[in-house]
Amino acid sequence: QKEVEQDPGPLSVPEGAIVSLNCTYSNSAFQYFMWYRQYSRKGPELLMYTYSSGNKEDGRFTAQVDKSSKYISLFIRDSQPSDSATYLCAMSETNAGNTTFGDGTTLTVKP
Amino acid sequence: SAVISQKPSRDICQRGTSLTIQCQVDSQVTMMFWYRQQPGQSLTLIATANQGSEATYESGFVIDKFPISRPNLTFSTLTVSNMSPEDSSIYLCSVEDGSQPQHFGDGTRLSIL
Numbered sequence: 001q002k003e004v005e006q007d008p009g010p011l012s013v014p015e016g017a018i019v020s021l022n023c024t025y026s027n028s029a030f031q032y033f034m035w036y037r038q039y040s041r042k043g044p045e046l047l048m049y050t051y052s053s054g055n056k057e058d059g060r061f062t063a064q065v066d067k068s069s070k071y072i073s074l075f076i077r078d079s080q081p082s083d084s085a086t087y088l089c090a091m092s093e094t095n096a097g098n099t100t101f102g103d104g105t106t107l108t109v110k111p
Numbered sequence: 112s113a114v115i116s117q118k119p120s121r122d123i124c125q126r127g128t129s130l131t132i133q134c135q136v137d138s139q140v141t142m143m144f145w146y147r148q149q150p151g152q153s154l155t156l157i158a159t160a161n162q163g164s165e166a167t168y169e170s171g172f173v174i175d176k177f178p179i180s181r182p183n184l185t186f187s188t189l190t191v192s193n194m195s196p197e198d199s200s201i202y203l204c205s206v207e208d209g210s211q212p213q214h215f216g217d218g219t220r221l222s223i224l
Binding site for chain 1: 112115117141142152153154156159203205207209210211212213214215216217218220
């Protein structure tokens with residue numbers, strides 16, 4: 001079993017929809033939780049970064065961490081075609097060093 | 112955040128040859144990493160590039176195949192040696208500056224014929 005499991009997708013939604021991207025993990029020592037966005041032919045771009053449990057909001061994006069359930073989510077409100085990309089969850093025990101990545105969910109937002 | 116330049120952006124190579132990929136950062140960073148990303152798959156850490164000492168390799172990756180240099184705090188190279196078609200992949204450099212998670216370059220897309 002993988003240490004981090006990410007909903008595989010692909011996911012296709014109409015413009016304006018609310019998108020939910022999810023990951024589960026097994027290592028209870030993970031404390032730092034990240035979401036990266038990767039456009040085609042580009043490297044992963046850090047989108048959201050949270051420490052421990054709780055919610056963090058940045059514009060249309062909300063990252064949610066539930067450590068008791070070992071479950072993290074990224075919500076995208078009012079999704080736009082420019083949000084079409086692959087989203088990778090990532091986690092680490094400390095704020096430096098080894099990071100474990102999910103396999104990614106490819107999202108397509110149709111105009 | 113640090114700006115990362117990776118060269119070349121892509122290459123097509125003959126089997127049995129070697130290719131060196133460069134990663135340049137616009138500021139000094141404490142940690143630099145090299146990853147491989149197979150099409151449609153997630154990131155696999157190859158090694159951590161340590162400044163002034165040998166790189167730390169992950170299980171399944173060896174120095175003879177993937178020699179790494181890190182002569183200073185802003186630059187690293189990864190060489191893919193004696194390439195075979197199985198080495199066709201995207202190779203990514205990332206950096207960590209101590210206060211933020213890793214940031215990535217745009218990668219090198221490598222195809223082996």
